[in-house]
Amino acid sequence: MSDLKLYTAGTPNGYKISIFLELLGLKYDVQRIDIRSNEQKQEWFLELNPNGRIPTLVDNSTGVTISQTGAILQYLADTYDKDHKFSYKFGTKEYYKQLEYLIFSVAEQGPITGQLSHFTKSAPEKIPYALNRYSTDVKRIIGVFELILSRNKEGLFLVGNHLTITDISVFGWANSLPRLNIDIKEFELFSKWFDSVKALEPVQKGLTVPN
Amino acid sequence: MSDLKLYTAGTPNGYKISIFLELLGLKYDVQRIDIRSNEQKQEWFLELNPNGRIPTLVDNSTGVTISQTGAILQYLADTYDKDHKFSYKFGTKEYYKQLEYLIFSVAEQGPITGQLSHFTKSAPEKIPYALNRYSTDVKRIIGVFELILSRNKEGLFLVGNHLTITDISVFGWANSLPRLNIDIKEFELFSKWFDSVKALEPVQKGLTVPN
Known part of the structure; x- marks a missing residue:
């Protein structure tokens, strides 16, 4: 089991995060969310993301749970792209x-x-x-x-x-x-x-x- | 003349930035953009923001020109809210x-x-x-x-x-x-x-x- 768990589905927003995790070469577990049956609106998922949308990432190594692709991408860059292969240094x-x-x-x-x-x-x-x-x-x-x-x-x-x-x-x-x-x-x-x-x-x- | 110049109009997006500048107590110059005549699509403005929308902020003290309210708010917090009155510390x-x-x-x-x-x-x-x-x-x-x-x-x-x-x-x-x-x-x-x-x-x- 990896520290990173991605709740996702095969959508443009979902792909952004799986693509970046692959580029970073990180191990991560995937849980497919059945958006056709609105699984992302179930109570257990709203605990992770009150907005009820995929993707959502849980990082057990930092205790961060995060949604919104822009925020997840920035979080992953800040945390796992320390040599700035896919991002620029904070404040520049x-x-x-x-x-x-x-x-x-x-x-x-x-x-x-x-x-x-x-x-x-x-x-x-x-x-x-x-x-x-x-x-x-x-x-x-x-x-x-x-x-x-x-x-x-x-x-x-x-x-x-x-x-x-x-x-x-x-x-x-x-x-x-x-x-x-x-x-x-x-x-x-x-x-x-x-x-x-x-x-x-x-x-x-x-x-x-x-x- | 202030180092900060805000290109804006009286819209929900424009107000976000003027409100935050006021909360920070910063001095700033304002240039009203006439969005009814599409001034924001003129060539000189597209040099500042290729997306052709207000608000846009130019900070001559850092050389940063920035658009998109989410990015401007984060930039201003990073740069002028060092004691975290209106933001939380990077990485928390x-x-x-x-x-x-x-x-x-x-x-x-x-x-x-x-x-x-x-x-x-x-x-x-x-x-x-x-x-x-x-x-x-x-x-x-x-x-x-x-x-x-x-x-x-x-x-x-x-x-x-x-x-x-x-x-x-x-x-x-x-x-x-x-x-x-x-x-x-x-x-x-x-x-x-x-x-x-x-x-x-x-x-x-x-x-x-x-x-």
């Missing part, structure tokens, strides 16, 4: 760019892509206004990432000269776009960035969790 | 609860309340499905904050025994709810918490920026 300019774009990912890319997903796949009626609103905004957001990538002269990463938790967060939802009829090919740098992240072996492995 | 359990709920605020409360605001006040047609979807989810989210407050035995705060950046973030959007036909009175602790935050003099002052 790069750290705050990483944080700004990480929050842009969880506060705009995630929720807006999530709304597009709902109106494309789940809503019982087709609502053209909502479909247009969210597909337009998803493309705008990808355009912002394209601009960020074009400004970074240090490499094909969102911040600085290496992959960070911010790239991982953005990848999680970007990976769902083909199923939402969004073609990222018109975004040249974003497409290349996406392919380069997806090709990493730990990313591929993270995308199979829970298996 | 309280720090990660503060971060988790801060991200819950910017990744769910903000975007979902924002969608309700759009479909209530801005959309050219009334779409009952969308109005119901977002008003239901806003109430669910307030219910999560009610649960968080009920579990905290240390005081009427989201984390621990004092006000933090997380309370400030949640307050920003909570303050918009009366205009969205959401009555928070049915949430006993959340209503009391809201009134206690709103009564603070620096909060009142922050709500007048830009004046």
Whole structure:
């Protein structure tokens, strides 16, 4: 049994955390949560996360229980990426760019892509206004990432000269776009960035969790 | 002229930052951005924030330019709240609860309340499905904050025994709810918490920026 336990499901948010755990090379136990039957709203799970959503991570080595992908990624970086292979040092300019774009990912890319997903796949009626609103905004957001990538002269990463938790967060939802009829090919740098992240072996492995 | 310059407008996201700057007792210059004419999408502003949204903060004393309210609040706490009057110490359990709920605020409360605001006040047609979807989810989210407050035995705060950046973030959007036909009175602790935050003099002052 590992000190780390991940409660997750095969969703864009779930994959972000399994991908980062794989990149860090950490051992972790996985408990699949059946979100179709709303297991994440059961009392025992609300004790771990009052918001009733996956993913949630319990770290028995520190006593920390944490939810929200942006917070989990930052916690794992702070705790297990001490040599800063996937993050920048606390308090530096790069750290705050990483944080700004990480929050842009969880506060705009995630929720807006999530709304597009709902109106494309789940809503019982087709609502053209909502479909247009969210597909337009998803493309705008990808355009912002394209601009960020074009400004970074240090490499094909969102911040600085290496992959960070911010790239991982953005990848999680970007990976769902083909199923939402969004073609990222018109975004040249974003497409290349996406392919380069997806090709990493730990990313591929993270995308199979829970298996 | 102050080292701190805040580009803002009178919105829930803008108020979060002016409120925190007032609570910290910092001097700062304000530049009002005319969001009705989309000034935030102009080239000069995109140099500061590629996402083209207010608020954005420039700190000439550190060379940091930062956007996204969750990131700005954390930056200001790290930099100007060294005695932890409005935040918890980096790496502690309280720090990660503060971060988790801060991200819950910017990744769910903000975007979902924002969608309700759009479909209530801005959309050219009334779409009952969308109005119901977002008003239901806003109430669910307030219910999560009610649960968080009920579990905290240390005081009427989201984390621990004092006000933090997380309370400030949640307050920003909570303050918009009366205009969205959401009555928070049915949430006993959340209503009391809201009134206690709103009564603070620096909060009142922050709500007048830009004046």
